[in-house]
Amino acid sequence: MIDYYGYITTMSWRAIIALEELELPYRAHSIVLGKGEQRSPDHLARNPFGRVPVIVDHDPSGRDGDGGRANEPVSVFESGAILLYLADKTGRLKPSDPSESADFYKWFFWVVTGYGAALGQSSEFNEEKRFRLFSSGAKYEQxxxxxxxxxxxxxxxxxxxxxxxxxxICGDYSMADIAALGSTVPYRLHGVADLSVYPHLSRWYEHLRARPAVQRALAVDRESGSVLPEYYREALFDEA
Ligand SMILES: N[C@@H](CCC(=O)N[C@@H](CS)C(=O)NCC(=O)O)C(=O)O
Structure with a gap:
């Protein structure tokens, strides 16, 4: 059994999509960032940086119930690390042949450190912050x-x-696609009004969004978004 700790965020979606795709048994725990739950002592014990997502695998060696020391729970933070950990654990969604690994790692790390990071910065400015920014003379911030x-x-x-x-992204459907998909969902919060201006990316996105596991994953904890302003919720969940 795996405990998943996350919220309705791009990085959390990466982890929950992977869990759903791999059909691993898990329990989802909501860490409400707006309430500061990420800084509780319990959560800091899982991730000293007080961030989501985190998973705790209670059966890391796949020998559930034998009580051996080697099977003590393992806690993993950093969404990229979670995806690679789950790929290693299951032998799925990542190539095992070294000749294909180079391509996979290249693209996986480009997604995590390049694509995901570039998208994430712009979402720091929600509509209210942007309004304040552009109605003031804050030239540097603009x-x-x-x-x-x-x-x-x-x-x-x-x-x-x-x-x-x-x-x-490389070869068959893999953790590189899952990492990129989590980041892409709220594209309207990332300075992109209409994803169809990127036709190939848009085709890939629609294809992946239609996967049942992805739909199940994006539904997890969705109701906690009801407190968000409407424009933000629509953009966050890519709704009309
Ligand atoms: N590089 C980390 C980033 C995790 C991260 O920044 N999570 C955000 C939500 S997307 C968070 O927990 N923020 C809460 C905070 O910083 O207080 C990952 O990929 O998991």
Missing amino acids: ALYARFCDSSRAAHAELDRHLADRDY
Whole structure:
């Protein structure tokens, strides 16, 4: 059994999509960021940086119930690490052949440290912050926000070009797609009004969003978004 601790965030979606795709037994625990639950002593024991997602695997060796020391619970934070851990645990969603691994690692780490990071910066500015920013004379902050949005759009364009002649980021459907999908869902919070300006990325996105496991994953904890402003909730969940 795996305990999953997350919230309605891009990085959490990566982890929960992987758990659903792999059909691993898990219990989902909501860590409400707005209430500061990520800084509770219990959560800090799981992740000293007080962030989500985190998983705790109670059966890391796959020998549930034998009580051996080697099977003590393992806690994993950092969404990229969680995806690689789950791929190693199951032998799925990551190539095992070294000749294919190079391509996988290249793209996986580009997604986690390049694409995901570029998108994430722009979402720091929600509508209220942007209104305050642009109704004041804060030139430096305005330029910074414009730069974050430019970087986000450049990263979308890079992934779009890469997907021009393939269905998945590298080889078959893999953890690289799952990492990128989690980041892509709230694209409207990342300076992109209409994803169809990136036709290949858009095709990939629609195809993945339709997967039953992805739909189940994105429904987890969704009701906690009811307290969010409507425009933000719509953008967060890519709703009309
Ligand atoms: N690099 C980390 C980033 C995790 C992260 O920043 N999580 C955010 C939500 S997306 C968080 O927990 N923020 C709460 C806080 O910083 O207080 C990962 O990929 O897991």
